[in-house]
Amino acid sequence: MMDSIGPFRGRVHRGTQQIGGTCIELEADDARILLDLGLPLDADEISDDLLPEVSGLRIADPTLSAIVISHGHGDHWGLLPLCKLKVPLAMGAATARIMSAAAPFVPNSFVPKVAFELADRRILQIGPFAITPYLVDHSAYDAYALLIEAGGKRLFYSADIRSHGRKGALFERLINSPPRDVDTMLMEGSSLGRLDEQAQFPTxxxxxxxxxxxxxxxxxxxxxxxxxxxxxxxxxxxxxxxxxxxxxxxxxxxxxxxxxxxxxxxxxxxxxxxxxxxxxxxxxxxxxxxxxxxxxxxxxxxxxxxxxxxxxxxxxxxxxxxxxxxxxxxxxxxxxxxxxxxxxxxxxxxxxxxxxxxxxxxxxxxxIHTSGHASIADLKRLAKAISPDKLIPIHTFEGDSFSNFFSNVTRRNDGEWWDV
Structure with a gap:
């Protein structure tokens, strides 16, 4: 592994330039976790060469403490079947049940064995990482945004989020009671390039x-x-x-x-x-x-x-x-x-x-459809409520245009290590 730049650092393996296939690696005190391990949306089929270069996915490395899955869409978990090693998994209980129920019916299925269970605003400690899941409105059931604390720093990962679904009250709850003192926020931007700034998706x-x-x-x-x-x-x-x-x-x-x-x-x-x-x-x-x-x-x-x-x-x-x-x-x-x-x-x-x-x-x-992702207007409300020191675009093709809508935007490249 590279020498650490700071007590808590991270890198996005896939997602700073595209929607889907999300994978984020975080490191603190010689321990690491992954946030999501998704199959790229443009992948023709699942294959080993799609696995990101993360120590512990192909060859055993005890410093990889867990893979945390934010929700049950394949572009956030779809590469898990390629992990032959028993890296502990963290996800919502309903997400695990749904993935197991789907297995007899769908290709590239995966039946997870969950080591750590995500639950709304219940702090989960994995090594040096204190993880607080926030249940959110999304087109996937049992979806979470995640606050990660380590080394005296705080990172907030929006994962996939919206406000116009049947659980829109969860978005308002997050806006009204957000995590404070966030150093780095990884925020999805799926709607950028698809929707005007003031427009809203149908509820x-x-x-x-x-x-x-x-x-x-x-x-x-x-x-x-x-x-x-x-x-x-x-x-x-x-x-x-x-x-x-x-x-x-x-x-x-x-x-x-x-x-x-x-x-x-x-x-x-x-x-x-x-x-x-x-x-x-x-x-x-x-x-x-x-x-x-x-x-x-x-x-x-x-x-x-x-x-x-x-x-x-x-x-x-x-x-x-x-x-x-x-x-x-x-x-x-x-x-x-x-x-x-x-x-x-x-x-x-x-x-x-x-x-x-x-x-x-x-x-x-x-x-007759609506998006599973937040409008630009709602993303602006989210970014204002969290008010991070640094906002990193993820899960978007339009990262370069984030600064047109949000403050404190810091662009990162796939594979680039940065301090939280």
Missing amino acids: EAEIEARLVENFKAPGFVMISASAQNIDRMVSIYRACKRTGRTLLLDLYAMEILRATGNSNLPNVGWPNLSVYVPEYQRRQIAKNKRFDLLEPYKSARIYREHMTDTADKTVMLFRPAMTRDVEAANLWGGARAIWSQWDGYLKEGPGEKLKSDLEGRRILLDV
Whole structure:
């Protein structure tokens, strides 16, 4: 390792020039931690050459005390499967459960063994690092900003944050009761370059209202959204209930909702909710002999023939692998589609193919979505509340423009060590 520049220092391995793939290394008193270990968004597949040059990820190094995962999006944890060594993990309990629940259904899955549990404003001591998690509003459930204290210095990492979701009160709580005397703040800037300074993203309540208007029209509705965007699952369910429709969720979505441990979220026995097991999931279950996954949902299951009969009053959480099911149930006639994810995904890969397939069937695709990230106006409120001595841009393509909006901006390069 390099000679230390100070008692508490850090470097960003990936994130000063891009969104996603975040990884931050912190060092104090000959101990180190990582904040996130994400898969870059532009990576075609997971591969060992994407691992940052951090001692302890490839060859054992006891000075690497922990990897702290801020939330459950793959661009913040997606390289964990490459770590063959048993580096202790810290993350929220619900995040760990959701990652475990997703594992039977998604590629590049990872079932974490958590050594340290993050909980809202409960100080966690890992070696010389005192870590205070702040539960925040984000499109990932159980997401945290992190205050790290060591060597008499304080670093605040915003991770991914917003104010316009269903947990917007958490953002206001942070603004009204922020950590004080912060020396360095690492703040995300995903919205820079995408949004005007005074503009705001739609709130999740506004998304729900738009879904209600869409659902009022007759016809079978397919909606493409991330099952791990719990706010969106709630919005879709509430819109179904308000319009007398039934929401069809697959096993994956139901397992994610159950993994949150939140009894206030849609579950078996709730009205306007049924469980449909698509063909590809039935095959996965048979292949892996995971029939236990079916058991909790028997009472809520709906089968293809009944789905056909009730299509006009149904909304299906849809992904391209379900195309055969829609075909077999003869549901294309009069169907409508909604894209409720980042529209950038429609420009390439499976999203682009789905859009093309729907156009070929003359099916309208409506985009109803809001960002998982804070507007510039809200980032300005956050930076003012924290008032750090140094503000370092991260998780952004627009780091060079930060100084147009924020004070005390200090640009850093990937791989560059700096004093906190």
